[in-house]
Amino acid sequence: MSDVREMEKSSRVVELLGRRQWAEVRREVEDWPAPDIGDLLLSLEKLDRIVLFRLLPLEQSAAVFAWLDPRHRDDLLLSLSDDETRQLLLHLKPDDRTDFLEELPGMAVQRMLNLLGPEDRREALDLLGYPEGSVGRLMTPDYVAVRSFWTIGRALEHIRAKGADSETINVIYVTDAPWKLLDAIELRRFMLGEPSEAVERIMDCEFVSISPYDDQEKAVQLIKRYDLYALPVADSRGILLGIVTFDDVMDVAEEEATEDFQKAAAVTPLKASYRDSGTLELFRRRIPWLLILVVLNLVSSGVIAAYQKTLALSITLIFFLPLLIDSGGNVGSQSATLVIRSLSIGEIAPRQWLRALAKEIGVGMLLGVAMGIAATGLGLVRGGWQIGLVVGLSMLSIVIVANIIGALLPLLLTKMRLDPATASSPLITTLIDSLGLVIYFSIAAWILHLF
């Protein structure tokens, strides 16, 4: 849908709302996809927003509700009666409902669950039993399962009967009596099969499944690797618990990438989107690492204080301070970022750390020589051949050391079962600063005393 067309349609709805023509409003938005109605809601004044939301048919209001940010959901909920809330909860898809309940404080969860019938409540609680960030939180029990001894014709009838309530019927699951998963078969293979034959005839029993306790990141990688539309979730005995669909996984992948970007810049991952985070929230997420880095920087001050006598040998040494510490930080950020990203998309396994390290030692030496030559030139021009030699040799050593630290730190963090993304560019820069200063002043003291 083009932006212009969307804007025209939105302004028509606003006009109708102003004229209080409720039936026309309802007819107008009837066919809109949930995200478009969501955008329109957010652009409205609070009163109009509530009016429009209550005008939506239940199925549609549930879809829009699922799409909204937690903050806006709470605002809308406060405006609804208990019965309206119950209707809304019932019409949310199970995984969206879990997602919503999960974000409420404990007491509110209890109150909400009391509004649901026993069946739906059990479903929501079942889904809630799994740790945050686990596949269990992402799965939906709305899939279609058939038995291997059924005919394809009977299976198709069953699919037709159950299809309307299911998240997807693009993949059909074959289970046995105790609900053990036997196969995952694309719907098209049922449609192309002979209706009188048994389902068994189109089974190959080759399928990929995942545990509900696995990290959501693993679901992302499996769905990407095998180009799956949906991934079945099975427990340790192979019992089918639910499915995870590609659209939920794409959202997880995007969120994880956003978190990794924030971590790379030493920002504690934001709870909401950047757009919806207020000034105070942003401040709270950014200040902790900044202050930690200030404290770490005391080491650098200490190093300079300790080498005061060396600095006094030539004031020109100070000119190259920013160049040398910045270059070290830049090189370290590069290798850290490359290694962190490769680890996070599963391109290199932690056990391959020696290979990654060997590669980075090679790259670091090449970079060191190139940057060392450039630095020698600058040093020569500004301070003569002694300074040129000092700056060049320092650059060579700092770049090699920085490159190794940048690559090694995320690998070490992974080995220690910590998040490799903690090795942010600012942290690497600060660590390498102190080390770079020690290298620089040691080489300076040695060479300037030598001649």
Add this chain to the structure above:
Amino acid sequence: MSDVREMEKSSRVVELLGRRQWAEVRREVEDWPAPDIGDLLLSLEKLDRIVLFRLLPLEQSAAVFAWLDPRHRDDLLLSLSDDETRQLLLHLKPDDRTDFLEELPGMAVQRMLNLLGPEDRREALDLLGYPEGSVGRLMTPDYVAVRSFWTIGRALEHIRAKGADSETINVIYVTDAPWKLLDAIELRRFMLGEPSEAVERIMDCEFVSISPYDDQEKAVQLIKRYDLYALPVADSRGILLGIVTFDDVMDVAEEEATEDFQKAAAVTPLKASYRDSGTLELFRRRIPWLLILVVLNLVSSGVIAAYQKTLALSITLIFFLPLLIDSGGNVGSQSATLVIRSLSIGEIAPRQWLRALAKEIGVGMLLGVAMGIAATGLGLVRGGWQIGLVVGLSMLSIVIVANIIGALLPLLLTKMRLDPATASSPLITTLIDSLGLVIYFSIAAWILHLF
């Protein structure tokens, strides 16, 4: 599939290869998904690799070939006869074939295209007419289309007949005689419909489509926003050209995120994966920005040289150099990263730059006050109240300025239709260094002369 099971199966195949039991090898790998065979191939010696690849049935070898990296594809191709190559090309899915042909030098493309029949050749060339990074390069013409006046029963028959050759039948497209796209309908709605009714009865004519000239990034955002399984591609007159499926789009999203990570660390995006990039390739992608940053750093050296007299007022000023320039860089990296990521996932539009800027001015002031207080404390302890005042005020000003520059630079780049991700952390750090030094020394000169 568990890693252990996969390893066991792999070692069985290796054993069979060693015993030259070709038929058994073939039977063993028959059911394996392409990525698993691909991994096995890569772990084999070159000769075994070629033998195993030639043993695969054509459909399977084409799928494995599509999964392999360009470098490994070339190796395998060299080992095939012209006829084998032709068979392989014919069995690749059209979009995989384009992807493959695109990476070959021009002459080789011609030779390969000559191996294809006129029909397939036209398909590959059609797909090749669109610019790199455009949706046209990603689309496949393998979809199923039906007419609105057909009965649902006839449509289902048509779907059954065409389904086997199509990329997906989960979404069916309704077109008119000149192939104009009228609707995109989920297969389940055909299955749940009454066979004797017209297709028209289940149409709502609400669908999202994209132009082949649009950026692939736009396809990612549409598929994510509307949770689509496949996105139809239509030209300016609405004629259906092909479809883009979610699995291709997930790959694009991952690649784009990886490129953004590399740019954020001032690395020119790698051509291949990190794992497959050699030492020289990595060096070539990393050294340009590092050298540009060395040159930019000359400004910092110049600033220090210009303020030599101020520095001579108190040697203690040097202690705080790394702290102040690092903190500026850290704050700038944070705001730049937050803004770049929000722009790239479409969370803030470039026209909302004033709102983003206003927010960052607020956050910057809070950060400045907090960091300023910490810096004043450190300055007091090391150099007395005058130095405390200088360091604290400098920190306050540097943090506010750095935060604004970090947020503004990516927004400005976007306004100038350049890539906002060019505002990498190392670039921001270097730019803020010089500015930070000027601020620091000016405040120092003013306060130290005042008292």
